[in-house]
Amino acid sequence: MELCVALDLPSAEENLALATSLKEYNIWIKVGFRAYIRDGKPFIEALKKINPEFKIFLDLKLYDIPNTMADAAEEIAKLGVNMFNIHASAGSIAMKTVMERLSSYKNRPLVLAVTALTSFDEENFSSIYEKGINEKAEQFAKMSYENGLDGVVCSAFESRAIKDATSTDFLTLCPGIRPFGEDAGDQQRVATLELAKEEGVDFPVIGRPIYRDENPAIKVENILKIIEKKN
Numbered sequence: 001m002e003l004c005v006a007l008d009l010p011s012a013e014e015n016l017a018l019a020t021s022l023k024e025y026n027i028w029i030k031v032g033f034r035a036y037i038r039d040g041k042p043f044i045e046a047l048k049k050i051n052p053e054f055k056i057f058l059d060l061k062l063y064d065i066p067n068t069m070a071d072a073a074e075e076i077a078k079l080g081v082n083m084f085n086i087h088a089s090a091g092s093i094a095m096k097t098v099m100e101r102l103s104s105y106k107n108r109p110l111v112l113a114v115t116a117l118t119s120f121d122e123e124n125f126s127s128i129y130e131k132g133i134n135e136k137a138e139q140f141a142k143m144s145y146e147n148g149l150d151g152v153v154c155s156a157f158e159s160r161a162i163k164d165a166t167s168t169d170f171l172t173l174c175p176g177i178r179p180f181g182e183d184a185g186d187q188q189r190v191a192t193l194e195l196a197k198e199e200g201v202d203f204p205v206i207g208r209p210i211y212r213d214e215n216p217a218i219k220v221e222n223i224l225k226i227i228e229k230k231n
Contacts, residue, residue: 001197001227004028004057004173005220006207012039012046018210019050021217025224026053028082030205033060044079055082057173057203061114063087066097073098077105085153085173088113088140089129095147110171113144114153115162118176118190134158138165145170151202156191159199173203179223180209193226 005027007015015035029047036043036058047054058081062069069086076084086098095113102108115137116125122133129136134157141152141162151171154162159172179193196204206223213219 004030004203004205006030006205008207023051028055028057030057030059058084061085061087063090066094069094070097070101074101081109083110085112085114088115088144092147099148110150112151112153113149115140118155156196156199156201159201163200171202174201175205177204177206
């Protein structure tokens with residue numbers, strides 16, 4: 001399990017200050033829509049300067065026609081990030097096209113597929129996808145695995161079933177982790193860090209519980225202690 005800290009603050013200055021406060025930790029950093037649209041490639045470069053060992057997850061959730069997704073994936077690979085994601089509902093052809101386009105890159109980024117956003121509850125999810133979250137998440141995960149992706153974005157509650165349906169090496173990245181039972185906010189399916197460990201989550205994504213803490217570095221240190229603790 002490797003911690004991924006979400007940089008979801010309102011400005012580049014605040015996000016970089018948070019990253020600087022965590023520079024002694026070789027962790028994953030999630031850069032999302034707002035930060036990347038506003039701050040772009042220079043922001044990625046600034047993070048690398050703070051700590052060259054930071055691993056960057058670019059959370060843009062690509063969803064378009066296959067060739068457009070592959071074009072975007074190739075540009076993402078050129079940024080030097082370590083991981084990005086696409087929407088599984090873009091389908092098998094889009095997945096294959098993306099992975100084929102990246103096959104020539106020696107150190108390509110990991111590619112994950114979003115199964116069900118953790119903001120969904122059962123009723124709203126099934127109104128769109130016509131199946132329950134668990135069933136559809138597993139279906140999307142199998143599709144992603146069969147088309148050569150490295151893993152999926154899912155909730156911690158689906159992680160174990162997805163690995164059972166695919167492979168123990170198939171990665172699960174899970175937002176909505178509240179390490180010490182913090183407020184769920186706009187997430188519907190949240191889990192503690194202990195549950196995430198039990199469910200075999202590879203990347204717990206934690207944002208608000210860290211950046212809203214009075215001392216984010218101490219909060220990260222306490223989280224890492226739980227991650228590193230032997231079961």
